[in-house]
Amino acid sequence: MTMHRLLARQIRQSTDEAGQVDMARLAELVSTAYEESDGDRRRTDRAIKLMIEELEQTHKRAEQDLSRAREFLDSIIENIPIAVFAKDAKDSRYILLNRAGEEYYGMPREAMLGRTPQQIFPEDIARVVNEQDRRVVDSGTPMLLEGHVLEVGVKGHDRVVNSRKLLVRDNGGAPQYLVGVIEDVTERITNEARISHLAHHDALTDLPNRSAFNAELDQRLGRAQEASTSFAVLSLDLDRFKDVNDVFGHPVGDMMMRAAAERLVAEADGAFVARIGGDEFMILMPDDIRREDVLSLAERLVEAIGKELEVDDYLSQVGLSVGIAVYPGDGVDAAALLANADSALYRAKREGRGRVCFFETGMDRELRDRRLLQHDLRHALEQSEFQVYFQPQARMDGEIIGFEALLRWNHPVRGFVPPDQFIPLAEESGLIIEIGDWVLRETCRQAASWPRPLQVAVNLSPVQFQTGDLERSIHQILLETGLAPTRLEVEITEGVLIGDFTRALNLLRRLKALGIHIAMDDFGTGYSSLSYLQSFPFDKIKIDRSFILNLEATPQSAEIVRAVLSLAHALHIPVVAEGVETEAQRAFLQREACEVMQGYLIGRPEPIERYADLIGINVERRRYA
Numbered sequence: 137m138t139m140h141r142l143l144a145r146q147i148r149q150s151t152d153e154a155g156q157v158d159m160a161r162l163a164e165l166v167s168t169a170y171e172e173s174d175g176d177r178r179r180t181d182r183a184i185k186l187m188i189e190e191l192e193q194t195h196k197r198a199e200q201d202l203s204r205a206r207e208f209l210d211s212i213i214e215n216i217p218i219a220v221f222a223k224d225a226k227d228s229r230y231i232l233l234n235r236a237g238e239e240y241y242g243m244p245r246e247a248m249l250g251r252t253p254q255q256i257f258p259e260d261i262a263r264v265v266n267e268q269d270r271r272v273v274d275s276g277t278p279m280l281l282e283g284h285v286l287e288v289g290v291k292g293h294d295r296v297v298n299s300r301k302l303l304v305r306d307n308g309g310a311p312q313y314l315v316g317v318i319e320d321v322t323e324r325i326t327n328e329a330r331i332s333h334l335a336h337h338d339a340l341t342d343l344p345n346r347s348a349f350n351a352e353l354d355q356r357l358g359r360a361q362e363a364s365t366s367f368a369v370l371s372l373d374l375d376r377f378k379d380v381n382d383v384f385g386h387p388v389g390d391m392m393m394r395a396a397a398e399r400l401v402a403e404a405d406g407a408f409v410a411r412i413g414g415d416e417f418m419i420l421m422p423d424d425i426r427r428e429d430v431l432s433l434a435e436r437l438v439e440a441i442g443k444e445l446e447v448d449d450y451l452s453q454v455g456l457s458v459g460i461a462v463y464p465g466d467g468v469d470a471a472a473l474l475a476n477a478d479s480a481l482y483r484a485k486r487e488g489r490g491r492v493c494f495f496e497t498g499m500d501r502e503l504r505d506r507r508l509l510q511h512d513l514r515h516a517l518e519q520s521e522f523q524v525y526f527q528p529q530a531r532m533d534g535e536i537i538g539f540e541a542l543l544r545w546n547h548p549v550r551g552f553v554p555p556d557q558f559i560p561l562a563e564e565s566g567l568i569i570e571i572g573d574w575v576l577r578e579t580c581r582q583a584a585s586w587p588r589p590l591q592v593a594v595n596l597s598p599v600q601f602q603t604g605d606l607e608r609s610i611h612q613i614l615l616e617t618g619l620a621p622t623r624l625e626v627e628i629t630e631g632v633l634i635g636d637f638t639r640a641l642n643l644l645r646r647l648k649a650l651g652i653h654i655a656m657d658d659f660g661t662g663y664s665s666l667s668y669l670q671s672f673p674f675d676k677i678k679i680d681r682s683f684i685l686n687l688e689a690t691p692q693s694a695e696i697v698r699a700v701l702s703l704a705h706a707l708h709i710p711v712v713a714e715g716v717e718t719e720a721q722r723a724f725l726q727r728e729a730c731e732v733m734q735g736y737l738i739g740r741p742e743p744i745e746r747y748a749d750l751i752g753i754n755v756e757r758r759r760y761a
């Protein structure tokens with residue numbers, strides 16, 4: 137007989153040593169076992185119930201997640217600014233369309249869903265759409281169209297779109313859906329075109345800029361090399377444009393620049409005109425144009441720009457200088473052509489502006505040399521290559537009353553470089569501010585140490601008036617050196633007053649109020665010397681040495697000197713005659729009652745040690761010896 141192991145154990149536990157079964161004990165054991173078994177079953181039932189509940193919740197959560205994901209995807213598809221559609225692969229019937237799709241097709245989705253292209257679009261369009269759909273279904277390869285002009289929809293035919301259609305198969309691999317996206321890229325393409333335009337055009341004049349010019353020049357070179365033709369490169373620079381900005385301010389300057397650019401384009405006969413910098417332009421002339429035609433066009437440009445510019449009731453006059461280099465004679469690559477056109481421009485400007493110059497051999501050397509000099513000039517101050525020379529000024533009876541300070545540059549290789557060569561370079565680069573301060577400080581320092589309190593005159597450049605703080609510099613230098621302001625004279629040319637007239641005039645007034653004397657230099661060589669005499673009470677007038685030089689040779693010079701002297705006398709302004717070299721010139725000036733003279737007859741510009749006796753050093757020594 138087989139018996140459950142539990143019952144056998146319970147009988148064993150209820151049987152005594154004599155083999156007698158204690159029925160009451162057995163009943164108790166069995167009933168305890170049943171109770172435990174009931175408890176186990178109940179626990180198992182509860183666990184199963186909990187598990188079922190947990191499974192149900194997990195399932196529900198999964199369903200919710202799925203539906204949320206679907207909603208999320210739906211909302212993305214619905215709101216994406218790209219048209220999205222899905223069609224039945226069998227008959228191209230639309231089964232999904234998002235909001236951008238409605239906009240693209242210009243109809244609500246209700247008008248499209250469940251319908252085929254033939255039921256929606258005009259016949260010709262429906263045919264194209266169907267053909268595309270069939271191609272994708274038959275080949276199984278996606279269709280991609282980029283930048284094609286929109287043929288369906290309400291936005292008009294000026295829209296440009298990228299579109300893509302692809303096939304989705306069912307689990308068995310049979311074609312099920314066609315999914316398509318259509319992106320309107322019109323704005324992007326317009327923006328890209330605008331950015332590309334900006335990158336190649338100058339913002340102010342809308343002319344091609346330097347990079348566009350370089351690209352065009354490269355193309356021209358390629359063409360000319362292949363076809364063995366020639367062409368001309370013109371380098372143009374507006375003269376005195378800085379004055380327009382100084383006088384009228386930048387907004388008016390900008391308008392004037394636009395007006396000048398328009399004139400250039402109008403006159404350039406369709407040539408390629410580019411603005412490559414502040415007031416610099418370049419022109420590429422048509423291929424194989426004759427030299428005389430290039431010249432006559434350049435001259436027409438100079439004439440057109442030279443006419444008065446009128447913008448918003450502002451009148452101004454600027455000029456134009458032109459340098460020309462011709463391919464292949466003046467250069468076979470871009471760098472050589474540009475450098476040579478620039479050299480020719482430099483010559484045109486140097487010859488008096490408003491001119492046209494063709495490149496000639498040797499001009500490049502001139503420009504290169506100038507650049508080298510400019511480079512060296514930057515180090516001249518720190519290398520102590522400058523020195524102030526002094527030239528005496530005397531009354532007509534020979535009594536020395538003062539000196540003019542004249543700057544000298546002792547270049548380590550070239551020797552003495554004339555100030556007429558390096559001062560314009562220093563002005564162009566702005567170095568004149570530092571150099572001018574140095575000359576003033578050095579002159580005042582020296583003059584303050586002279587035993588005789590003679591006058592000392594220093595040249596000031598127009599650039600020092602326009603930039604930097606000249607008044608403060610002079611003030612500080614006078615304090616530093618201890619020179620009495622009344623012993624200092626500043627010489628200015630009319631260039632100082634041509635720029636910002638009011639600013640320069642105010643500055644001169646303040647300097648004069650300090651006790652400094654103001655002299656008008658190079659009188660008679662400018663355009664408006666007379667009108668400037670009216671606007672400021674100069675302490676001295678210096679007649680330019682060109683008039684003195686020609687005193688004996690040309691009667692006109694004598695007349696001019698006479699006229700200047702009588703005018704100055706009438707205004708009670710003393711006159712200094714510059715460049716007096718001969719006794720005859722001195723005698724003439726004395727007869728005409730000129731007050732002061734300066735020139736080789738009295739003494740050349742020299743280091744002050746050479747004039748030690750004039751400044752009182754020897755005299756003093758002798759006295760105390």
Ligand SMILES: Nc1nc2c(ncn2[C@@H]2O[C@@H]3COP(=O)(O)O[C@H]4[C@@H](O)[C@H](n5cnc6c(=O)[nH]c(N)nc65)O[C@@H]4COP(=O)(O)O[C@H]3[C@H]2O)c(=O)[nH]1
Pocket residue numbers: 527541542543554555556559572575595596597627657658681714715716717734735736737741
């Ligand atoms: N043939 C001849 N020439 C005479 C005679 N007497 C004087 N000279 C020269 O005439 C020039 C007079 O100076 P400037 O008209 O102010 O003309 C000056 C002035 O405009 C400028 N310059 C010189 N030093 C300075 C300076 O420190 N600062 C500035 N801004 N300009 C300066 O450079 C110009 C030329 O200076 P330099 O070569 O020193 O030339 C000086 C002087 O050497 C003479 O009897 N015969």
